[in-house]
Amino acid sequence: MxxxxxxxxxxxxxxxxxxxxxxxxxxxxxxxxxxxxxxxxxxxxxxxxxxxxxxxxxxxxxxxxxxxxxxxxxxxxxxxxxxxxxxxxxxxxxxxxxxSQLGNLVHPDVPVGGEEDFVVLETHGTIRDFGAEGFEPKDHLELGEALGAIDVERGAKVSGSRFYYLTGVGALLELALVNAAIAQATEAGFTPMLTPALVRPRAMEGTGFLGQAAENVYHLEKDDYYLVGTSEVPLAAYHMDEILDADKLPLRYAGFSPCFRREAGTYGKDTRGIFRVHQFDKVEMFSYVAPEDAENEHKRLLDWEKQWLTGLELPFQVIDVASGDLGASASRKYDCEAWIPTQGKYRELTSASNCDGFQARRLSVRMRDGKKIQPLATLNGTLCAVPRTIVAILENHQLADGSVRVPEVLRPYLGGRELLEPVAK
The missing domain is CATH 1.10.287.40 (Serine-tRNA synthetase, tRNA binding domain)
Structure with a gap:
């Protein structure tokens, strides 16, 4: 608040x-x-x-x-x-x-408007010209099925629409992405965390996900638990009702967790493949900092995201998200959007949000600086939302024969493998 x-x-x-x-x-x-x-x-x-x-x-x-x-x-x-x-x-x-119904104060530099009123801040990488290479790019699902990596039919059979299996090299690719992301975060000074996927109402309410975002949250009514849509929730609540020493800040955590989202209001959107799904895994960066350092930390989170996407050799743009598209807890948010060849547009892969003291007040997380006790600032940034990252890798690094080149940063985590190749049927 x-x-x-x-x-x-x-x-x-x-x-x-x-x-x-x-x-x-x-x-x-x-x-x-x-x-x-x-x-x-x-x-x-x-x-x-x-x-x-x-x-x-x-x-x-x-x-x-x-x-x-x-x-x-x-x-x-x-x-x-x-x-x-x-x-x-x-x-x-x-x-x-x-x-509790009032959103965080919007940063004065945020562009005003709705979802389409963002401002492009930077563009990185080169978009491939598949026509010049002599072939039409396949979408991630066609590629994933040929590689024996993605199975949405059995996902739907078992759990319904927007569920999937990652199989064979698909499962190995997820594990490679997670390990590479955690390695980068650890090198940057983040403490790796495996977080709960079920939280009590106060944790979900305290992070601002039971307001405008409530329709996308899974609630287990019998036990009064919520399934998290991001490890931001348990990471924000980790120091709930605590007073942290100012000289111990910043505290930075990299959480890996399953994430669950109802995707309410997205009927007909991204129904093919694994871009928009109900369950996925994600590596999330989370920072507790002194209020005066929040804006600088926001830029640091964005820099770590840019480092990650650059290492994956993906073309992407950075946008300043417009005011009407901000979550309740964010005062400002930057998204990194990767180019998806078969869609012919950039799509969100990561985001970095500055929540200032909004979540800290709701969760009673404070800092002690001498005799002064006050709310601190919290920030979060996606490092790797696995399915969307797989979508971008498969489509951007595909070759004419249906194989996919593995970015160098991931090869150590895939046994040195340089190519993902179609499997014989």
Whole structure:
């Protein structure tokens, strides 16, 4: 959640942020009103409790005649304190409820608009001209089936649409990608983590995934657990309710986990192959930093993503995501989009988000700098979302005979293999 003091001091900035997101601006005034009730009811409660304590000291010293009057007043004060406590609690709950609906403040440099209003910041690599090479590129599914790497038919038979099996070299390619990504992250100073895939409601709520993104979250109602859509969730909650020493920051973790997404609202989109699926594995970078270092850390995460995609020898572009396409917790997000030859366009492979203190406030993760205790900043960045990365590798590195060249960075993790070759049927 945002800093309520900032809300009180500069409500116009918060209104502008809501407007840029395409969200409800009236929520700002409702929250201001609730916050005022919360503070005034707190003052009222404190005044009554102070009066009650003072009265409690007078009663033992009072004469019998005075005591009866004081006891009568004490009884009334007791009822008033109880009523004030209830009013304070109601106002506090209403403030929390409204604050939880408010997205993070959009960074002033973020382009305003919807999904298509992003700004391209950089372009890397060279898009292959398959026509000049004398053949028409195959899509990743055709290639994957010929390689014995992808089986969507049996995935659908067993689990339904948007499920798949990675088989043979497909499974080996995933393991190579994960190991290479973890190796890069470890070399950069990240602590490798294997994280839970099931989390309690507070972890999911605290990271901002039960607001606008709730429709894409799997909920196990019987046990009240959520399946994570990214290891960002358990990594953000790892230090929940803790105070971290400022001199120990930054703390950087690289989480590997299965991820689950309902993909609600995407009917008819990317139905072929494994680009958009319900279950996949991912390596995610996550950073806890001092607030003043958040923007620099955001750029570092992006640099590590660019290093990864460059190592995979993929053509890609970096975009500054528009305000209306930001998740609730992000103040700014950069996406790296790889070129997908058979689609003739760039598609998202990685993203890096600066959440400032938004998640830290909700999860009560703070830092101690001397005597000062305050929320810190959290950031996250995808290093390798496996299926999409496989899609990009197969399509960009395919050869005329249906084999696929293995990028050099992955060869040590595939036993030195330079080519993935079609299997005999």
């Amino acid at each position: 945002i800093d309520l003091r900032l809300l009180r001091e500069d409500p116009d900035r918060v209104r502008a942020s809501q407007r840029a997101r395409g969200e409800n601006v009236a929520l700002v005034d409702a929250l201001l009103s609730a916050d005022e009730r919360r503070r005034s009811s707190g003052v009222r409660f404190d005044e009554l409790r102070s009066e009650q304590r003072s009265l409690g000291k007078l009663i033992p010293k009072a004469t019998p005649e005075e005591r009866a009057e004081l006891l009568k007043k004490a009884e009334q004060l007791k009822a008033d304190v109880k009523e004030a406590a209830a009013a304070q609690n109601d106002a506090d709950e209403e403030t929390k409820r409204l604050a």
